[in-house]
Amino acid sequence: MNIAAYFASLSLTNLLSRMPAAVAQGIIWGLMALGVYITFRLLDVADLTVDGSFTTGGAVTAVLILAGWPAWAALLVALVAGILAGLCTGLIHTRLGIPAILSGILTQFALYSINLRIMGKNPNLSASVSKFGMIWETEGGKGFLLSSRFVPQAILVGLFLAALIIGVCYWYFGTEQGSALRATGSNPAMSRAQGINIDTMKVLGLALSNGLVALGGGLMTQFQGYADINMGRGAIVIGLAAVIIGEVLCDALFHKGCNFAVRLAFVVGGGIAYYIVMTIILWLKLDSNDLKLFTAVIVAIFLAVPYLQSQARSSFKHAGKMAQKAGKEVEPHA
Protein backbone atom coordinates (compact mmCIF):
# COMPACT_ATOMS: atom_id res chain seq x y z
CA MET A 1 0.00 0.00 0.00
CA ASN A 2 1.23 3.45 -0.85
CA ILE A 3 1.95 5.29 2.37
CA ALA A 4 1.44 8.73 0.88
CA ALA A 5 -1.94 7.70 -0.45
CA TYR A 6 -2.83 6.27 2.97
CA PHE A 7 -2.06 9.51 4.76
CA ALA A 8 -3.80 11.51 2.06
CA SER A 9 -6.92 9.45 2.65
CA LEU A 10 -7.03 10.41 6.33
CA SER A 11 -9.05 13.51 6.87
CA LEU A 12 -8.66 15.53 10.02
CA THR A 13 -12.13 17.00 9.69
CA ASN A 14 -13.47 13.49 9.55
CA LEU A 15 -11.72 12.69 12.84
CA LEU A 16 -12.99 15.86 14.48
CA SER A 17 -16.52 15.16 13.32
CA ARG A 18 -16.38 11.78 15.01
CA MET A 19 -15.12 13.14 18.32
CA PRO A 20 -18.42 14.32 19.88
CA ALA A 21 -19.97 10.87 19.50
CA ALA A 22 -16.84 9.34 21.01
CA VAL A 23 -17.08 11.69 23.99
CA ALA A 24 -20.77 10.89 24.51
CA GLN A 25 -20.15 7.15 24.41
CA GLY A 26 -17.12 7.60 26.65
CA ILE A 27 -19.21 9.33 29.30
CA ILE A 28 -21.74 6.48 29.35
CA TRP A 29 -19.00 3.86 29.62
CA GLY A 30 -17.35 6.07 32.22
CA LEU A 31 -20.53 5.92 34.33
CA MET A 32 -20.46 2.15 33.99
CA ALA A 33 -16.77 2.24 35.01
CA LEU A 34 -17.76 3.89 38.31
CA GLY A 35 -19.45 0.59 39.11
CA VAL A 36 -16.28 -1.30 38.24
CA TYR A 37 -14.31 1.13 40.43
CA ILE A 38 -16.46 0.22 43.46
CA THR A 39 -15.62 -3.47 43.24
CA PHE A 40 -12.14 -3.36 41.73
CA ARG A 41 -10.66 -0.54 43.80
CA LEU A 42 -12.83 -0.07 46.90
CA LEU A 43 -13.88 -3.66 47.59
CA ASP A 44 -10.74 -5.26 46.11
CA VAL A 45 -12.77 -7.82 44.18
CA ALA A 46 -12.48 -8.51 40.44
CA ASP A 47 -16.17 -8.85 39.56
CA LEU A 48 -16.92 -10.36 36.16
CA THR A 49 -20.70 -10.10 36.58
CA VAL A 50 -20.62 -6.78 34.73
CA ASP A 51 -20.46 -8.31 31.25
CA GLY A 52 -23.89 -9.76 31.96
CA SER A 53 -25.42 -7.00 34.08
CA PHE A 54 -24.57 -4.30 31.50
CA THR A 55 -26.68 -6.19 28.96
CA THR A 56 -29.38 -6.79 31.59
CA GLY A 57 -29.65 -3.04 32.08
CA GLY A 58 -29.86 -2.52 28.33
CA ALA A 59 -32.42 -5.28 27.82
CA VAL A 60 -34.70 -4.11 30.63
CA THR A 61 -34.58 -0.54 29.38
CA ALA A 62 -35.36 -1.54 25.78
CA VAL A 63 -38.26 -3.81 26.73
CA LEU A 64 -39.87 -1.28 29.05
CA ILE A 65 -39.50 1.66 26.69
CA LEU A 66 -40.98 -0.40 23.86
CA ALA A 67 -43.83 -1.26 26.24
CA GLY A 68 -44.49 2.45 26.59
CA TRP A 69 -42.77 3.21 29.91
CA PRO A 70 -41.13 6.59 30.33
CA ALA A 71 -37.38 6.32 29.91
CA TRP A 72 -36.52 7.45 33.44
CA ALA A 73 -38.71 4.72 34.94
CA ALA A 74 -37.20 2.12 32.63
CA LEU A 75 -33.71 3.21 33.73
CA LEU A 76 -34.66 2.92 37.40
CA VAL A 77 -35.89 -0.63 36.82
CA ALA A 78 -32.62 -1.36 34.99
CA LEU A 79 -30.75 -0.12 38.06
CA VAL A 80 -32.76 -2.45 40.30
CA ALA A 81 -32.19 -5.37 37.91
CA GLY A 82 -28.44 -4.74 38.10
CA ILE A 83 -28.61 -4.61 41.91
CA LEU A 84 -30.33 -8.02 41.88
CA ALA A 85 -27.60 -9.44 39.62
CA GLY A 86 -24.92 -8.13 41.98
CA LEU A 87 -26.83 -9.50 44.97
CA CYS A 88 -26.79 -12.88 43.28
CA THR A 89 -23.02 -12.83 42.78
CA GLY A 90 -22.52 -11.59 46.34
CA LEU A 91 -24.65 -14.33 47.87
CA ILE A 92 -22.99 -17.07 45.79
CA HIS A 93 -19.64 -15.75 47.00
CA THR A 94 -20.38 -15.22 50.69
CA ARG A 95 -23.02 -17.86 51.42
CA LEU A 96 -21.67 -20.71 49.29
CA GLY A 97 -17.98 -19.96 49.72
CA ILE A 98 -17.23 -19.79 46.01
CA PRO A 99 -14.35 -17.43 45.12
CA ALA A 100 -15.57 -13.98 44.03
CA ILE A 101 -14.15 -14.23 40.54
CA LEU A 102 -15.90 -17.56 39.91
CA SER A 103 -19.16 -16.30 41.41
CA GLY A 104 -19.08 -13.42 38.95
CA ILE A 105 -18.40 -15.72 36.03
CA LEU A 106 -21.31 -17.97 37.04
CA THR A 107 -23.77 -15.09 37.34
CA GLN A 108 -22.57 -13.56 34.10
CA PHE A 109 -23.01 -16.90 32.33
CA ALA A 110 -26.51 -17.35 33.73
CA LEU A 111 -27.44 -13.79 32.82
CA TYR A 112 -27.00 -14.56 29.11
CA SER A 113 -30.08 -16.80 29.26
CA ILE A 114 -31.94 -14.38 31.50
CA ASN A 115 -31.17 -11.44 29.20
CA LEU A 116 -32.49 -13.40 26.23
CA ARG A 117 -35.68 -14.11 28.18
CA ILE A 118 -36.04 -10.44 29.10
CA MET A 119 -35.77 -9.53 25.42
CA GLY A 120 -38.39 -12.13 24.50
CA LYS A 121 -35.73 -14.40 22.97
CA ASN A 122 -34.74 -11.69 20.49
CA PRO A 123 -30.97 -11.18 20.30
CA ASN A 124 -31.62 -7.60 19.29
CA LEU A 125 -34.35 -5.09 20.18
CA SER A 126 -34.50 -1.82 18.35
CA ALA A 127 -36.92 0.97 17.76
CA SER A 128 -36.77 4.41 16.26
CA VAL A 129 -34.21 6.49 18.09
CA SER A 130 -36.83 9.14 18.74
CA LYS A 131 -38.73 6.69 20.90
CA PHE A 132 -35.64 5.98 22.98
CA GLY A 133 -34.09 9.36 23.43
CA MET A 134 -36.01 11.25 26.08
CA ILE A 135 -34.84 10.68 29.65
CA TRP A 136 -37.06 13.32 31.16
CA GLU A 137 -39.86 14.73 29.09
CA THR A 138 -41.43 18.06 29.83
CA GLU A 139 -44.47 19.51 28.19
CA GLY A 140 -44.31 20.39 24.53
CA GLY A 141 -41.90 17.61 23.57
CA LYS A 142 -38.94 19.24 25.31
CA GLY A 143 -36.69 17.61 27.85
CA PHE A 144 -33.39 15.89 28.43
CA LEU A 145 -32.44 13.90 25.40
CA LEU A 146 -29.80 11.19 25.37
CA SER A 147 -29.55 10.03 21.81
CA SER A 148 -26.91 9.45 19.19
CA ARG A 149 -28.95 11.65 16.88
CA PHE A 150 -28.41 14.69 19.07
CA VAL A 151 -24.87 14.23 20.26
CA PRO A 152 -24.15 17.65 21.81
CA GLN A 153 -27.24 17.37 23.97
CA ALA A 154 -26.36 13.77 24.81
CA ILE A 155 -22.97 14.97 26.08
CA LEU A 156 -24.60 17.58 28.30
CA VAL A 157 -27.14 15.12 29.68
CA GLY A 158 -24.37 12.56 30.18
CA LEU A 159 -22.22 15.06 32.08
CA PHE A 160 -25.19 16.04 34.22
CA LEU A 161 -25.86 12.39 35.09
CA ALA A 162 -22.15 11.82 35.76
CA ALA A 163 -22.07 14.79 38.17
CA LEU A 164 -25.19 13.48 39.90
CA ILE A 165 -23.86 9.93 40.30
CA ILE A 166 -20.41 11.10 41.40
CA GLY A 167 -22.13 13.30 43.98
CA VAL A 168 -24.14 10.38 45.32
CA CYS A 169 -21.06 8.13 45.44
CA TYR A 170 -19.05 10.84 47.19
CA TRP A 171 -21.75 11.18 49.82
CA TYR A 172 -22.30 7.42 50.26
CA PHE A 173 -18.66 6.47 50.62
CA GLY A 174 -18.27 9.19 53.21
CA THR A 175 -21.02 7.76 55.41
CA GLU A 176 -20.50 5.24 58.21
CA GLN A 177 -21.73 2.44 55.97
CA GLY A 178 -19.62 3.55 53.00
CA SER A 179 -16.56 3.79 55.26
CA ALA A 180 -17.23 0.26 56.51
CA LEU A 181 -17.39 -0.91 52.89
CA ARG A 182 -14.07 0.73 52.08
CA ALA A 183 -12.51 -0.73 55.23
CA THR A 184 -13.66 -4.21 54.14
CA GLY A 185 -11.74 -3.80 50.90
CA SER A 186 -8.72 -2.33 52.62
CA ASN A 187 -8.31 -4.80 55.51
CA PRO A 188 -10.95 -7.51 56.10
CA ALA A 189 -9.36 -8.81 59.34
CA MET A 190 -9.32 -5.34 60.86
CA SER A 191 -12.88 -4.73 59.70
CA ARG A 192 -14.16 -7.85 61.48
CA ALA A 193 -12.30 -6.82 64.62
CA GLN A 194 -14.09 -3.44 64.42
CA GLY A 195 -17.45 -5.22 64.30
CA ILE A 196 -18.07 -4.91 60.56
CA ASN A 197 -19.93 -7.78 58.91
CA ILE A 198 -17.66 -8.08 55.89
CA ASP A 199 -19.93 -10.56 54.11
CA THR A 200 -22.78 -8.06 54.19
CA MET A 201 -20.45 -5.33 52.97
CA LYS A 202 -19.26 -7.45 50.05
CA VAL A 203 -22.82 -8.27 48.98
CA LEU A 204 -23.77 -4.60 49.31
CA GLY A 205 -20.77 -3.45 47.29
CA LEU A 206 -21.38 -5.96 44.52
CA ALA A 207 -25.07 -4.98 44.39
CA LEU A 208 -24.34 -1.25 44.16
CA SER A 209 -21.62 -1.80 41.60
CA ASN A 210 -23.80 -3.88 39.30
CA GLY A 211 -26.68 -1.44 39.76
CA LEU A 212 -24.47 1.31 38.33
CA VAL A 213 -23.25 -0.98 35.55
CA ALA A 214 -26.83 -1.88 34.56
CA LEU A 215 -27.74 1.81 34.61
CA GLY A 216 -24.83 2.36 32.21
CA GLY A 217 -26.23 -0.42 30.00
CA GLY A 218 -29.64 1.25 30.06
CA LEU A 219 -28.15 4.60 29.10
CA MET A 220 -26.21 2.97 26.27
CA THR A 221 -29.44 1.45 24.97
CA GLN A 222 -31.04 4.88 25.11
CA PHE A 223 -28.13 6.42 23.31
CA GLN A 224 -27.84 3.94 20.47
CA GLY A 225 -31.55 3.19 20.19
CA TYR A 226 -31.30 -0.57 20.61
CA ALA A 227 -30.31 -3.33 22.99
CA ASP A 228 -28.20 -6.25 21.85
CA ILE A 229 -27.54 -9.54 23.62
CA ASN A 230 -23.79 -9.02 23.08
CA MET A 231 -23.62 -5.36 24.07
CA GLY A 232 -21.95 -6.22 27.38
CA ARG A 233 -19.27 -8.46 25.98
CA GLY A 234 -15.94 -7.18 27.23
CA ALA A 235 -17.60 -4.57 29.47
CA ILE A 236 -15.27 -5.51 32.33
CA VAL A 237 -12.24 -4.78 30.18
CA ILE A 238 -13.56 -1.42 29.01
CA GLY A 239 -14.54 -0.61 32.60
CA LEU A 240 -11.07 -1.51 33.85
CA ALA A 241 -9.53 0.50 31.02
CA ALA A 242 -11.53 3.55 32.07
CA VAL A 243 -10.64 3.08 35.76
CA ILE A 244 -6.95 2.61 35.09
CA ILE A 245 -6.54 5.32 32.44
CA GLY A 246 -8.46 7.69 34.73
CA GLU A 247 -6.24 6.88 37.70
CA VAL A 248 -3.03 7.24 35.73
CA LEU A 249 -4.17 10.66 34.47
CA CYS A 250 -5.28 11.66 37.97
CA ASP A 251 -1.99 10.63 39.59
CA ALA A 252 -0.05 12.42 36.86
CA LEU A 253 -1.92 15.66 37.51
CA PHE A 254 -2.23 15.44 41.30
CA HIS A 255 1.01 14.12 42.76
CA LYS A 256 -0.13 14.61 46.33
CA GLY A 257 -3.40 12.77 45.89
CA CYS A 258 -6.77 14.36 45.40
CA ASN A 259 -10.33 14.50 46.60
CA PHE A 260 -12.39 11.32 46.18
CA ALA A 261 -14.95 13.08 43.96
CA VAL A 262 -12.18 14.31 41.67
CA ARG A 263 -10.85 10.78 41.47
CA LEU A 264 -14.28 9.49 40.44
CA ALA A 265 -14.55 12.27 37.85
CA PHE A 266 -11.25 11.06 36.42
CA VAL A 267 -12.69 7.54 36.10
CA VAL A 268 -15.44 8.98 33.89
CA GLY A 269 -12.70 10.93 32.11
CA GLY A 270 -10.89 7.63 31.62
CA GLY A 271 -13.93 6.32 29.77
CA ILE A 272 -13.88 9.37 27.50
CA ALA A 273 -10.12 9.02 26.91
CA TYR A 274 -10.60 5.36 26.04
CA TYR A 275 -13.25 6.14 23.41
CA ILE A 276 -11.20 8.94 21.90
CA VAL A 277 -8.27 6.53 21.50
CA MET A 278 -10.56 3.92 19.96
CA THR A 279 -11.98 6.48 17.55
CA ILE A 280 -8.48 7.47 16.48
CA ILE A 281 -7.61 3.82 15.92
CA LEU A 282 -10.68 3.39 13.72
CA TRP A 283 -9.90 6.65 11.95
CA LEU A 284 -6.46 5.25 11.13
CA LYS A 285 -8.41 2.62 9.18
CA LEU A 286 -7.27 -0.25 11.35
CA ASP A 287 -9.60 -3.23 11.12
CA SER A 288 -12.45 -2.78 13.63
CA ASN A 289 -12.35 -6.54 14.22
CA ASP A 290 -8.99 -5.97 15.91
CA LEU A 291 -10.40 -3.45 18.39
CA LYS A 292 -10.68 -5.95 21.23
CA LEU A 293 -7.04 -6.89 20.76
CA PHE A 294 -6.06 -3.23 20.98
CA THR A 295 -8.19 -2.75 24.08
CA ALA A 296 -6.62 -5.75 25.78
CA VAL A 297 -3.12 -4.51 24.95
CA ILE A 298 -3.88 -1.00 26.19
CA VAL A 299 -5.37 -2.28 29.47
CA ALA A 300 -2.45 -4.67 29.97
CA ILE A 301 0.02 -1.82 29.44
CA PHE A 302 -1.72 0.49 31.90
CA LEU A 303 -2.08 -2.30 34.48
CA ALA A 304 1.60 -3.14 34.10
CA VAL A 305 2.93 0.40 34.43
CA PRO A 306 3.04 0.53 38.26
CA TYR A 307 4.78 -2.87 38.42
CA LEU A 308 7.31 -2.01 35.71
CA GLN A 309 8.04 1.31 37.38
CA SER A 310 8.81 -0.42 40.67
CA GLN A 311 10.97 -2.95 38.80
CA ALA A 312 12.94 -0.13 37.22
CA ARG A 313 13.66 1.23 40.69
CA SER A 314 14.56 -2.06 42.30
CA SER A 315 15.07 -5.49 40.78
CA PHE A 316 17.45 -8.41 41.19
CA LYS A 317 18.81 -7.80 37.71
CA HIS A 318 19.58 -4.20 38.60
CA ALA A 319 21.06 -5.15 41.99
CA GLY A 320 23.23 -7.79 40.32
CA LYS A 321 24.56 -5.32 37.79
CA MET A 322 25.39 -2.80 40.50
CA ALA A 323 27.23 -5.48 42.49
CA GLN A 324 29.25 -6.46 39.43
CA LYS A 325 30.16 -2.85 38.80
CA ALA A 326 31.30 -2.36 42.38
CA GLY A 327 33.62 -5.35 42.53
CA LYS A 328 34.97 -7.33 39.58
CA GLU A 329 36.74 -10.03 41.65
CA VAL A 330 33.74 -12.36 41.94
CA GLU A 331 32.42 -14.23 38.93
CA PRO A 332 28.71 -13.73 38.25
CA HIS A 333 26.37 -16.69 38.53
CA ALA A 334 26.38 -18.53 35.21
Add this chain to the structure above:
Amino acid sequence: MLKLSHVSKTFNTGTINEKKALIDLNLHLEPGDFVTVIGGNGAGKSTMLNAVAGVWPVDQGSIVIDGVDVTGLPEFRRAQYIGRVFQDPMMGTAPNMQIVENLALAYRRGQKRGLGWGVTKAEKTLYREKLATLGLGLEDRMTSKVGLLSGGQRQALTLLMAALQKPKLLLLDEHTAALDPATAAKVLELSDKIVQENSLTAMMITHNMKDAIVHGNRLIMMNEGRIILDIRGEDKKKLTKADLLQKFAEVAGVQEETDSVLLS
Protein backbone atom coordinates in the same frame (compact mmCIF):
# COMPACT_ATOMS: atom_id res chain seq x y z
CA MET B 1 -15.44 -10.13 83.31
CA LEU B 2 -14.34 -13.07 81.20
CA LYS B 3 -15.18 -16.65 81.96
CA LEU B 4 -13.90 -19.56 79.91
CA SER B 5 -15.42 -22.88 81.00
CA HIS B 6 -14.18 -26.22 79.70
CA VAL B 7 -13.12 -24.75 76.35
CA SER B 8 -11.60 -27.21 73.87
CA LYS B 9 -10.45 -26.76 70.31
CA THR B 10 -8.82 -29.27 68.00
CA PHE B 11 -7.49 -28.37 64.57
CA ASN B 12 -7.45 -30.76 61.61
CA THR B 13 -9.53 -33.31 63.49
CA GLY B 14 -9.15 -36.85 62.20
CA THR B 15 -6.11 -36.12 60.06
CA ILE B 16 -2.44 -36.87 60.59
CA ASN B 17 -2.00 -33.17 61.46
CA GLU B 18 -4.52 -33.28 64.28
CA LYS B 19 -3.59 -30.76 66.93
CA LYS B 20 -5.34 -30.42 70.26
CA ALA B 21 -4.78 -26.70 70.68
CA LEU B 22 -6.95 -26.11 73.74
CA ILE B 23 -7.87 -28.84 76.21
CA ASP B 24 -10.65 -28.28 78.75
CA LEU B 25 -9.49 -24.75 79.41
CA ASN B 26 -10.89 -22.85 82.39
CA LEU B 27 -10.13 -19.22 83.13
CA HIS B 28 -11.90 -16.52 85.10
CA LEU B 29 -10.87 -12.88 84.85
CA GLU B 30 -12.07 -10.35 87.41
CA PRO B 31 -12.92 -6.84 86.26
CA GLY B 32 -9.69 -4.83 86.05
CA ASP B 33 -7.45 -7.89 85.76
CA PHE B 34 -4.43 -7.35 83.52
CA VAL B 35 -3.16 -10.82 82.73
CA THR B 36 0.13 -11.57 80.99
CA VAL B 37 0.23 -14.89 79.15
CA ILE B 38 3.44 -16.79 78.52
CA GLY B 39 4.29 -20.22 77.17
CA GLY B 40 6.33 -21.92 74.46
CA ASN B 41 5.44 -22.05 70.79
CA GLY B 42 2.28 -24.08 70.23
CA ALA B 43 1.26 -23.81 73.88
CA GLY B 44 -2.14 -22.40 72.90
CA LYS B 45 -1.73 -18.73 73.86
CA SER B 46 -2.86 -17.23 70.56
CA THR B 47 -5.45 -19.97 70.18
CA MET B 48 -6.97 -18.94 73.51
CA LEU B 49 -7.14 -15.28 72.46
CA ASN B 50 -8.60 -16.22 69.07
CA ALA B 51 -11.19 -18.40 70.78
CA VAL B 52 -12.24 -15.43 72.92
CA ALA B 53 -12.27 -13.08 69.91
CA GLY B 54 -14.33 -15.58 67.90
CA VAL B 55 -11.99 -16.08 64.95
CA TRP B 56 -13.55 -19.58 64.71
CA PRO B 57 -16.09 -21.48 66.82
CA VAL B 58 -14.80 -23.63 69.70
CA ASP B 59 -15.49 -27.38 69.79
CA GLN B 60 -16.64 -27.47 73.41
CA GLY B 61 -17.18 -25.20 76.37
CA SER B 62 -18.53 -21.71 76.84
CA ILE B 63 -17.16 -18.19 76.69
CA VAL B 64 -18.91 -15.54 78.77
CA ILE B 65 -17.99 -11.85 78.65
CA ASP B 66 -19.48 -9.69 81.41
CA GLY B 67 -22.39 -12.06 81.88
CA VAL B 68 -23.13 -12.44 78.16
CA ASP B 69 -22.60 -15.87 76.63
CA VAL B 70 -20.79 -15.10 73.35
CA THR B 71 -19.91 -18.71 72.44
CA GLY B 72 -22.37 -18.67 69.52
CA LEU B 73 -21.54 -15.20 68.23
CA PRO B 74 -19.29 -14.65 65.21
CA GLU B 75 -16.21 -12.43 65.40
CA PHE B 76 -17.82 -9.23 64.14
CA ARG B 77 -20.61 -9.47 66.75
CA ARG B 78 -18.20 -10.09 69.63
CA ALA B 79 -16.24 -7.06 68.49
CA GLN B 80 -18.62 -4.84 70.46
CA TYR B 81 -17.10 -6.23 73.68
CA ILE B 82 -13.49 -6.66 72.59
CA GLY B 83 -10.63 -4.41 71.59
CA ARG B 84 -7.71 -6.11 69.89
CA VAL B 85 -4.13 -5.43 68.87
CA PHE B 86 -2.41 -8.00 66.69
CA GLN B 87 1.18 -9.18 66.40
CA ASP B 88 1.41 -7.95 62.81
CA PRO B 89 1.31 -4.13 62.76
CA MET B 90 -0.32 -4.33 59.31
CA MET B 91 -3.33 -6.21 60.65
CA GLY B 92 -4.95 -3.71 62.96
CA THR B 93 -5.53 -0.77 60.62
CA ALA B 94 -6.89 -0.10 57.12
CA PRO B 95 -3.85 1.08 55.13
CA ASN B 96 -5.76 2.82 52.32
CA MET B 97 -7.73 4.97 54.72
CA GLN B 98 -6.82 8.13 56.61
CA ILE B 99 -5.82 8.15 60.28
CA VAL B 100 -9.09 9.89 61.21
CA GLU B 101 -11.12 7.43 59.16
CA ASN B 102 -9.50 4.52 60.97
CA LEU B 103 -10.24 6.11 64.33
CA ALA B 104 -13.83 6.76 63.25
CA LEU B 105 -14.23 3.10 62.26
CA ALA B 106 -13.02 2.08 65.72
CA TYR B 107 -15.21 4.69 67.42
CA ARG B 108 -18.26 2.92 65.93
CA ARG B 109 -17.19 -0.58 66.99
CA GLY B 110 -20.26 -2.54 67.98
CA GLN B 111 -22.66 0.13 66.76
CA LYS B 112 -24.94 0.14 63.77
CA ARG B 113 -23.33 1.82 60.79
CA GLY B 114 -25.92 3.89 59.01
CA LEU B 115 -25.93 6.75 56.55
CA GLY B 116 -24.68 9.44 58.91
CA TRP B 117 -21.29 10.97 58.16
CA GLY B 118 -18.38 8.57 58.64
CA VAL B 119 -16.39 11.23 60.53
CA THR B 120 -18.05 14.22 62.18
CA LYS B 121 -16.42 17.53 63.05
CA ALA B 122 -16.81 17.01 66.79
CA GLU B 123 -15.04 13.66 66.53
CA LYS B 124 -12.06 15.20 64.77
CA THR B 125 -11.39 17.40 67.81
CA LEU B 126 -11.58 14.34 70.06
CA TYR B 127 -9.22 12.37 67.81
CA ARG B 128 -6.75 15.23 67.71
CA GLU B 129 -6.61 15.25 71.52
CA LYS B 130 -6.28 11.48 71.72
CA LEU B 131 -3.56 11.36 69.06
CA ALA B 132 -1.62 14.08 70.86
CA THR B 133 -1.40 11.83 73.95
CA LEU B 134 0.64 9.35 71.88
CA GLY B 135 3.39 11.93 71.47
CA LEU B 136 4.14 10.79 67.94
CA GLY B 137 3.01 13.91 66.11
CA LEU B 138 0.17 12.02 64.45
CA GLU B 139 -2.27 14.78 65.44
CA ASP B 140 -0.75 16.90 62.67
CA ARG B 141 -1.10 14.16 60.06
CA MET B 142 -4.72 13.21 60.62
CA THR B 143 -5.60 12.96 56.94
CA SER B 144 -2.51 10.89 56.03
CA LYS B 145 -3.10 7.34 54.86
CA VAL B 146 -2.25 4.84 57.59
CA GLY B 147 -0.19 2.84 55.08
CA LEU B 148 2.45 5.58 55.29
CA LEU B 149 3.03 5.04 59.04
CA SER B 150 5.79 2.91 60.54
CA GLY B 151 5.06 -0.35 62.35
CA GLY B 152 5.42 1.28 65.77
CA GLN B 153 3.16 4.18 64.84
CA ARG B 154 0.56 1.76 63.50
CA GLN B 155 0.64 -0.34 66.70
CA ALA B 156 0.25 2.80 68.81
CA LEU B 157 -2.69 3.86 66.64
CA THR B 158 -4.23 0.38 66.86
CA LEU B 159 -3.96 0.54 70.66
CA LEU B 160 -5.68 3.89 70.69
CA MET B 161 -8.39 2.50 68.40
CA ALA B 162 -8.88 -0.57 70.61
CA ALA B 163 -9.59 1.64 73.64
CA LEU B 164 -11.47 4.45 71.88
CA GLN B 165 -14.81 2.74 72.42
CA LYS B 166 -14.11 1.34 75.89
CA PRO B 167 -14.01 -2.44 75.47
CA LYS B 168 -14.99 -4.90 78.17
CA LEU B 169 -11.89 -6.84 77.25
CA LEU B 170 -8.61 -5.83 75.62
CA LEU B 171 -6.66 -8.59 73.84
CA LEU B 172 -3.00 -7.94 73.04
CA ASP B 173 -1.49 -10.76 70.98
CA GLU B 174 2.29 -10.31 71.13
CA HIS B 175 1.69 -6.79 69.92
CA THR B 176 5.29 -5.69 70.42
CA ALA B 177 6.98 -8.75 68.91
CA ALA B 178 7.48 -7.17 65.49
CA LEU B 179 8.91 -3.90 66.83
CA ASP B 180 12.47 -2.84 67.61
CA PRO B 181 13.32 -2.84 71.37
CA ALA B 182 12.97 0.92 71.86
CA THR B 183 9.63 1.11 70.02
CA ALA B 184 8.43 -2.04 71.76
CA ALA B 185 9.15 -0.46 75.15
CA LYS B 186 7.22 2.66 74.16
CA VAL B 187 4.23 0.71 72.92
CA LEU B 188 4.25 -1.40 76.10
CA GLU B 189 4.34 1.73 78.25
CA LEU B 190 1.43 3.07 76.23
CA SER B 191 -0.48 -0.19 76.71
CA ASP B 192 -0.02 0.09 80.48
CA LYS B 193 -1.20 3.68 80.43
CA ILE B 194 -4.30 2.92 78.34
CA VAL B 195 -5.25 -0.07 80.48
CA GLN B 196 -4.88 1.94 83.69
CA GLU B 197 -6.56 5.15 82.52
CA ASN B 198 -9.61 3.26 81.26
CA SER B 199 -9.40 0.58 83.99
CA LEU B 200 -9.67 -2.13 81.33
CA THR B 201 -9.66 -5.87 81.74
CA ALA B 202 -6.84 -7.09 79.52
CA MET B 203 -4.88 -10.13 78.40
CA MET B 204 -1.43 -9.75 76.90
CA ILE B 205 0.60 -12.49 75.29
CA THR B 206 4.34 -11.99 75.38
CA HIS B 207 7.51 -13.99 74.83
CA ASN B 208 9.45 -11.63 77.02
CA MET B 209 9.46 -12.98 80.59
CA LYS B 210 10.59 -9.70 82.08
CA ASP B 211 7.64 -7.93 80.48
CA ALA B 212 5.32 -10.67 81.69
CA ILE B 213 6.52 -10.14 85.26
CA VAL B 214 6.62 -6.34 85.25
CA HIS B 215 3.25 -5.72 83.61
CA GLY B 216 -0.19 -6.63 84.88
CA ASN B 217 -1.49 -8.02 88.14
CA ARG B 218 -1.70 -11.63 87.11
CA LEU B 219 0.37 -14.09 85.07
CA ILE B 220 -0.59 -17.37 83.47
CA MET B 221 1.69 -19.88 81.79
CA MET B 222 0.32 -22.24 79.17
CA ASN B 223 1.59 -25.55 77.88
CA GLU B 224 0.04 -27.97 75.41
CA GLY B 225 -3.37 -26.35 75.45
CA ARG B 226 -3.63 -26.06 79.24
CA ILE B 227 -2.97 -23.40 81.84
CA ILE B 228 -0.20 -24.77 84.03
CA LEU B 229 0.51 -21.73 86.18
CA ASP B 230 -1.73 -18.95 87.46
CA ILE B 231 -0.11 -16.41 89.76
CA ARG B 232 -1.67 -13.20 91.00
CA GLY B 233 -1.44 -10.35 93.46
CA GLU B 234 1.43 -10.39 95.96
CA ASP B 235 2.76 -13.70 94.65
CA LYS B 236 3.17 -12.20 91.20
CA LYS B 237 5.06 -9.21 92.59
CA LYS B 238 7.58 -11.58 94.17
CA LEU B 239 7.93 -13.61 90.99
CA THR B 240 11.37 -13.68 89.35
CA LYS B 241 12.59 -14.67 85.93
CA ALA B 242 14.41 -17.59 87.54
CA ASP B 243 11.12 -18.96 88.90
CA LEU B 244 9.58 -18.89 85.46
CA LEU B 245 12.61 -20.47 83.80
CA GLN B 246 12.49 -23.24 86.36
CA LYS B 247 8.82 -23.83 85.62
CA PHE B 248 9.58 -23.90 81.91
CA ALA B 249 12.33 -26.44 82.55
CA GLU B 250 9.96 -28.60 84.63
CA VAL B 251 7.45 -28.67 81.80
CA ALA B 252 10.14 -29.38 79.25
CA GLY B 253 11.47 -32.12 81.55
CA VAL B 254 8.10 -33.83 81.63
CA GLN B 255 8.06 -33.73 77.86
CA GLU B 256 11.53 -35.24 77.66
CA GLU B 257 10.46 -38.03 79.97
CA THR B 258 7.43 -38.91 77.88
CA ASP B 259 9.65 -38.77 74.81
CA SER B 260 12.14 -41.14 76.35
CA VAL B 261 9.35 -43.51 77.36
CA LEU B 262 8.03 -43.45 73.83
CA LEU B 263 11.43 -43.99 72.30
CA SER B 264 12.63 -46.73 74.64
